[in-house]
Amino acid sequence: MAAAARVAPKDHFSPAEWAPLSRKSSWKGLALMAHAWAVIFAAAAMAMAWPITIPLAVMIIGARQLGLAILMHDAAHGALHPNLKVNDWAGETLTPGGLVQYRNYHLGHHKFAQQAEDPDLGLSAPFPITRVSLRRKIVRDLTGQTHFKQRWAPLIRRIRERKPGESAVAILRRFVKSRPKFFLGAAVTIAVTAPFGYGWAWFVLWWLPSATWLPMITRLRNIAEHACVAKDEPDPLRHARTTHANILERMFLAPYYVNYHCEHHMFMHVPCYNLPRTHRLLKAKGVLPGMLTAPSYLDVLRLASSKPASQDRGGDATPEERGVRQVAIQ
Template sequence: MSTASATTARLRPSDVLSREEIAQFTARSDLAGWSALAFTWGVIALCLAALVWFPNPLTYLVAVVVVGGRQLALAILLHEGAHGTLFKTRWLNNHAADWLAGRWIWVDVARYREHHLKHHAKTNQEGDPDLSLVEPFPTSKASLRRKFLRDVSGLSGLRRIVGQVLMDMGLVKWTVAADVVKLPRRAWTAHLAEGLRHMSGFIALHALLATALYLSGHLWVYSVWWVAYLTTFGVFMRLRSMAEHACTERGPDMLRNTRTTRAGFLARMTVAPIRVNFHIEHHFMASVPHFRLPALHEVLRERGVVPPPPSYGDVLRMVSSPR
């Protein structure tokens, strides 16, 4: 079956996979879910410990890079929970993904799920709430450098925080993109109460972490979380979003409006954690847990459904080459 076929827009999992294969690929695992969470938090804990053991600028810089990658991993684990693929039960998907992943990076499962399912329904088409993330591409190399400079400098991160506060207070519509849709104004007390309700979990979790580090005599180590959140986390999110949909076709064909990207060890530690680089496969069958996506990719490659994936370097060249 060729990807050039006009029928690919209507391709369904059952057109390519047997019933038994679909059941195998969509089988969830609590062990895999807990392992992914444990690995992510284990790496973060090692970064904090390394700063305590070896407090120097180089260790701090490495920690900022690694923690930023693990913050993106938390975002992907939240994404898995929103799809119901991180754990076997809905309760764990909603609550473990919320409190052990999403809320640490200021996102909750409920609002993210509502937003993200619209992206799957209208990927790269009018009505896609994430369209503004990829509309600027392709662009010039100078423009791309400016975008990354804003990320590295923390300007994009500060803007993201301001936007998150406004969204939590119900002043603008909640989104993960840069769109700003103002909502009807109410009494300021109502907006403040809504903001507190949405932010309370995030504040409580970080207060616990900061308190634990303070009591251990190493409160300064907590700063690495925020430096990473303001800088490398934004860089990695931008690269991830560009790789997934930038410079792909505008239309309903998931094999043409989405991209799978080849990821080595460094990419998996930064821009492609939790197998998020297998993005065609995810859009092809969103009920497949992250740890089964590589196997699904191999089957789809063997059956001529998906093409060989480009590298992240290839993606950067694509998005910085205006047509």
């Protein structure tokens, strides 16, 4: 298996330029995590005080849930904190978790980016699709169908197909034990909020965003990063796409510099908060024209949904739809 071509920092930066880009801060990554949780709590407080703002809170919280996954992704690269023990503790404890499993899987994506062995190739390979197909996918995400297929349908299938003598209760017990943060967080939040009349808060202000807004922006983010990138692309400057994000997109779709995805694939150990500076330096050096970039998320979606309507395949769930991962930060 041939690994994807890589970019050496010395090809574009002097040692003096590279040192601050690759340096891990002892506080910036942790500050971003604190910011994500602060925004989540502030949006939840807003919604509880003024229920009319619940739709806005769902979008804000879903985007910060993605933000926490992005920061966990930085931890998977050892880029969240200079102390690896602190890096891994924060990446596992202060996010939805799954750091070790994600790291093992995700580094394979970087090693074989857009090559046949890339474990994420199936997420980008089907594009372009039709506008109707994209619209169907977004509807499935926003109505919770994608979340159900990924998180709950396998459990129901496992119970239905259980072996003789195997109880449904035992299967449910193992399921709960395999997701301790989810169920413990639900129990604690409900116990704290219910006495004040907000027993609904966890369901509406955590679970609902994770079941609707998060799957949709995860899909759109993944499309922007790798859709319509050629399989077996030899140029390491074109394995992933950087997309310009305005302030609203950074708030609701692309938090914590995740839109600088080409730079991330070029230099995967650069912390996310140093990616904008990396982008500016590459632009100043004339490298940017050779990189894969897009002026906006809307432009990428137009490209990704440019397949003629006559070729639409109907409402079937495609492999890449079944494969959209809640924490697959590429």
